[in-house]
Amino acid sequence: MPAYRSILIAIDLTEEAGLVADRAKVLAGAEHADLHLIHVIEPLSFAYGGDIPMDFSGIQEEIHQQAREQLSRFANEYGIDEEHQHIVLGRPEVEIHALAETLDVDLIVVGSHGRYGLALLMGSTANGVLHGASCDVLAVRVGEVKK
Numbered sequence: 757m758p759a760y761r762s763i764l765i766a767i768d769l770t771e772e773a774g775l776v777a778d779r780a781k782v783l784a785g786a787e788h789a790d791l792h793l794i795h796v797i798e799p800l801s802f803a804y805g806g807d808i809p810m811d812f813s814g815i816q817e818e819i820h821q822q823a824r825e826q827l828s829r830f831a832n833e834y835g836i837d838e839e840h841q842h843i844v845l846g847r848p849e850v851e852i853h854a855l856a857e858t859l860d861v862d863l864i865v866v867g868s869h870g871r872y873g874l875a876l877l878m879g880s881t882a883n884g885v886l887h888g889a890s891c892d893v894l895a896v897r898v899g900e901v902k903k
């Protein structure tokens with residue numbers, strides 16, 4: 757079985773992100789794979805666009821800037837250079853799939869909260885990424901099991 761060549765780590769920039777990246781880093785080391793990081797920013801207009809008549813562009817730019825700084829600090833800890841750090845605007849699962857295809861990675865690594873009940877029905881990013889991915893997906897269990 758061929759080793760993974762290129763791995764995309766999906767990072768939500770919470771304190772759990774380290775668990776996901778740690779696992780990917782170990783795997784990449786063993787398989788001599790390239791590592792990429794993606795963080796997706798959901799446009800404020802997705803959540804509030806229709807309800808609040810205001811221009812979000814200033815706040816959106818501020819969020820973007822902060823995310824870029826956070827991702828850059830995070831990436832430095834893992835020795836991932838700037839060209840392998842990706843910040844994208846959109847829906848996480850959609851953008852993660854799109855970048856995985858563009859970069860032609862053969863593994864996506866995400867965190868998974870192992871939800872139950874209603875939370876499970878509502879879905880998670882890990883589920884969304886798994887369904888429709890054209891490469892392997894590794895779901896790293898993070899946080900407590902949510903019932």
Ligand code: AMP
Pocket residue numbers: 766767768772773776794795796797798848865866867868869879880881882898
């Ligand atoms: P969730 O269960 O939906 O909170 O998300 C679990 C995992 O999905 C996280 O550990 C990340 O791997 C990924 N994820 C969630 N949100 C984002 C985001 N905005 N950008 C990139 N990855 C994300």
